[in-house]
Amino acid sequence: MSFRGPVRDGRLGREVPRSAHDELSEILRAEIATLLAEAAALRATQAPFGRFVGQPRESEANAFAWRVRARDALELWRDERAGDLHLLASIAALPETEWPGPTTLARAALGLDPTPRRRLALARALLAEGEAAAARAELVRVLDASPTPEIEWRACTLLARAHEQGGNDRLALGAADRAADVPGCGVEALVDSLFFALAVGDLRRAVRAGARLDLLLRPTAADLERALAELRLRVAVFRGGSSWRPAPATAELARALASGAGSSAERVAHAVLGDGA
């Protein structure tokens, strides 16, 4: 095999090869894509269903921190002519409430960086805006692309939420179970797999999900608190809150778990059944 340009045979020549400039352009493109994806995630928190789609890593930074980084990037790349820099500049000049919708921003990020990670971000934006069917289509594309384990469990967790929004708990359970089977999955995947099993009355899978949750997660974990708060909110908004009951086949198990409130699985049941246990 050979390699083109001035680095042939591992020796650099006097000139700057075009491929070096291409790599610099790649870095610029990736930086803009990251900033747009972060903006999409921040904007998604204000969308109608934004509180039910989990917090992606991109939104860990707050809007102020995002603005500082966007301003740094615009200053650094001021001599470049990339069209997406103008989009970034126009967003940075506006208050968050006037930014384009999360789907628009996520699509722009995906256009620059067509990877499963960016497509996952687009699906999250769609779901935050209540476009469950479109989100499912994007998630299926993510999962078809043999993603990394991290992308896989995140996509499956989001797919479960999309089915939940569509009112299909049985499909949601299938997706949540797949997410929970991925080694290294997040707490929300484990919590959702137990919750959906209780909701549809699948005793075997509920027992399995509860055992897995207790095995993998300390009941005092901070991540569990966050996942339970999000689950309680979903139950309140989508299922009538304290009047929600598990399916008859798992009702006894749910009541037994909820009366304990000590282990991780017990805390999940208690969170959704509350005093109704």
Place this chain on the structure above:
Amino acid sequence: MIPATEHRVKGRPAAAELLARGGPREILARIVPDDPLELRARVARRARERALLLDVDRACLRTMALCAARAVRYRGRPRLDLWLRARVEEVLDGLLDEERQGVAPPSPAGEPPAAEAVRAAGGLAARFDLAPDALAAGCARFHRLSFADRDAFLRLVVEAAPLDATARALGTSATELARGARRALCALLGRSTQADEEAR
């Protein structure tokens, strides 16, 4: 202002001065010709330390581009050596991440990238009749293996180190070392190992 404390070669600016002023493309124009920051050697060394099979030429160009992009924010801390090492790590991690995500590397002239370690071993790809696509997929499988297996492969197959002496130096058995190298070779070639066959 960046302190020019780095080693100065006669007739050349000190290493830190190369990163001290101008925009990313100006800095790139200073650090690519003749590789004054010795980035290629740093990339090759670190890739070998991590037992990676990748295109060092491309990793080198990306490291140069990344250094040019990040130099504006570099104020002389940490020490330049450490700062460059961090950029090399960032590039290697990024390339592995792209490989995991199945991102195809850009190939402007339609020519496949070269895998440095493979080429350095005298055309391993040619020896095993691996097409560029198969080589890329093979490298992705290779990088999912443990460090020990990858390192065993590089030592025994690519660098042609003697089996017994290498095993002694690493404090392992020759059998274990050879098994690791074989697992890595099978991953690279996309073939199942004997253990896989037995499992069936």
